[in-house]
Amino acid sequence: MQIICNGQRRELEEDTSLAMMLGILNLDPNTVVAEVNKKIIERDQYEDLRLRDGDRVELIRFVGGG
Amino acid sequence: MLTIADTTFSSRLFVGTGKFASADVMRRAIEASGADMVTVALRRVDLDNPEDDIMSHLDRDRLHFLPNTSGARNAGEAVRLARLARAATGTEWLKLEVTPDPRTLLPDPIDTLKATEELAREGFIVLPYINADPILALRLQDAGAAAVMPLGAPIGTNLGIRTALQVGIIIEQARVPVVVDAGIGAPSHAALAMEMGADAVLVNTAIAVAGDPVRMARAFRQAVESGREAFEAGLGACSTVARASSPESGIIGENLDFIQEGA
Numbered sequence: 461m462q463i464i465c466n467g468q469r470r471e472l473e474e475d476t477s478l479a480m481m482l483g484i485l486n487l488d489p490n491t492v493v494a495e496v497n498k499k500i501i502e503r504d505q506y507e508d509l510r511l512r513d514g515d516r517v518e519l520i521r522f523v524g525g526g
Numbered sequence: 527m528l529t530i531a532d533t534t535f536s537s538r539l540f541v542g543t544g545k546f547a548s549a550d551v552m553r554r555a556i557e558a559s560g561a562d563m564v565t566v567a568l569r570r571v572d573l574d575n576p577e578d579d580i581m582s583h584l585d586r587d588r589l590h591f592l593p594n595t596s597g598a599r600n601a602g603e604a605v606r607l608a609r610l611a612r613a614a615t616g617t618e619w620l621k622l623e624v625t626p627d628p629r630t631l632l633p634d635p636i637d638t639l640k641a642t643e644e645l646a647r648e649g650f651i652v653l654p655y656i657n658a659d660p661i662l663a664l665r666l667q668d669a670g671a672a673a674v675m676p677l678g679a680p681i682g683t684n685l686g687i688r689t690a691l692q693v694g695i696i697i698e699q700a701r702v703p704v705v706v707d708a709g710i711g712a713p714s715h716a717a718l719a720m721e722m723g724a725d726a727v728l729v730n731t732a733i734a735v736a737g738d739p740v741r742m743a744r745a746f747r748q749a750v751e752s753g754r755e756a757f758e759a760g761l762g763a764c765s766t767v768a769r770a771s772s773p774e775s776g777i778i779g780e781n782l783d784f785i786q787e788g789a
Contacts, residue, residue, distance in 0.1 A: 466570045486576040493568075493614040498606075500613045518570065520610055522580050524552065525567025525596050526542030526681065526708075526730030 461513035472511060479506040481517070492521045528725055530703050531619075531651045531672040533590070537561050538720065539750040540592065540705065541743070542730025549583040551739050556589070559743035565592045565621055565728065568607055568614065592653065594621040601637040601644070608645050620645060621675065622654040631681045635662050639669060646670025655707055658689035663696045663704075674700060675728065677708035678719065682731045684711025687718055697723045713742075713749030720753025721761065 463470055465481070472481060478501060482489050494501045495518040501509055511517070528535040541561040546552035556564060564584065572578060584591075593611035598604035604624050611620060622645065624638045625631045638654050639662070645652050651672045656662055658676040666674055676693050679685035686709060687693060697704050703725035710716050711732045719727050729746055736742035 466573060468573070485573055487571065488579070491579045491581060492571055493610050495610065500609055502613065519573075520568050520614070521571050522566040522591075522593065522614065523569045524543040524546060524580055525594050526544045526565055526728070 461511075463511055463513070463515045463517055465517045466519055476511050477507055478509040478511060478517075481511060482506065482519075485519075487519065492519050494519055528703065530653070535562055535590070535726070537563070537747070537750070538726040538754055539716070539746055540565065540726055540728040541733065542728060543580060543584070544730050545734035546739065547734075549580065552734075553583050555733055555739040555743040556584070558740045558747065559729075559733065560747045562588065563590045563592055563726075565594050565730070567594050567596045568610055569597075590619070591615055591617055592619050592621050593617065594655075595623045595641075596625070598624050599626045600624060600634070601641040604637070604641040605644055608641075608650055609648075612650070618649055619651045620653065622652050625681075633657055633677070635659060638662075639665055642666050642669045642671050653705065658692035658696060660692055660695040660699055663700050667700060667702045671702060673703040673705055673725070675705045675707040678706055678715065679709025679711075681708045683709055684732055685709050686711055686715040687722075690718070690722070693719070693724070694722055713745045716746055717749040717753035717756075720750055721756045723757050726750075 461472055461474055463472055478494055489503060489506055497516055528538050537560045539559055539561045540563040541556055541559045542565045543552055595604040595607040598607050604622055608620050622641055624634045624641060626634050633655050638656060642652050642654050646669060653673045653675055654666050654671050655675045663674045676696055678687040678689055693706060705726045705728055706719040706724045707728040710727055710729050716727045733739050733743045
């Protein structure tokens with residue numbers, strides 16, 4: 461299946477969880493906040509949330525700013 | 527001591543974390559500034575640099591984080607960013623920025639008010655970045671803003687407090703703390719804002735792009751402390767005509783003959 465993560469298309473296996481995708485991307489779940497189809501996903505749901513074909517995922521974190 | 531929304535701060539200097547040449551310089555500059563409030567922004571993760579995380583360079587036990595909504599062009603985008611910031615940190619604190627025009631980055635007063643109303647209802651501690659508009663400051667205070675952050679000059683310009691007259695009116699009228707933000711380019715600008723009675727100032731660019739950001743951070747710390755001390759001491763009144771500093775009585779000789787003869 462295909463999802464769009466931070467504007468880029470990505471091929472993932474069916475039933476990949478959000479936590480698994482973060483693992484594939486080498487991201488520490490504690491340093492990011494995730495939105496799936498514009499809905500914020502709480503960290504304790506990362507394991508349970510299964511991504512679906514066509515999902516739009518935004519992975520966001522803090523950067524320097526004024 | 528500065529108190530915003532029942533939280534006390536030991537420093538009246540808030541520091542932004544943008545534009546530093548390295549995480550190490552940023553960390554040392556923040557330490558030298560004495561600031562215990564720092565701003566951060568939210569952006570998409572750079573998927574090619576997954577390890578690059580600013581929070582790992584900041585002392586989360588000591589520092590208070592003020593996430594901003596930079597990049598938001600309207601109230602809806604600002605509210606979305608605010609909710610993301612809360613999910614990311616668990617903090618309700620928010621520097622609300624709504625800047626529709628990328629050239630001036632001036633804040634939209636109408637959408638800033640709308641977003642403040644919504645976010646205050648949702649329990650956020652909202653510190654809106656505004657043009658130095660005294661009427662807007664009062665409207666935001668009534669809408670539940672925890673402080674107001676009027677600009678001295680546009681973001682990143684280092685032009686100083688070009689809005690001194692209006693900032694002075696805001697300070698005089700507001701019941702919530704006034705944090706002068708944007709445009710502060712030199713320690714003297716920060717000192718002026720503090721002498722005027724601002725509760726705090728937020729500085730980013732002037733420290734981050736200085737030749738030596740760590741020393742500049744220290745200079746700002748001293749300026750903010752000095753300006754605040756002067757405000758609390760009570761500045762003398764201004765006058766358009768001379769007011770002699772030396773005694774006006776007991777002058778020797780009606781036409782100062784004595785001094786002229788001796789010369």
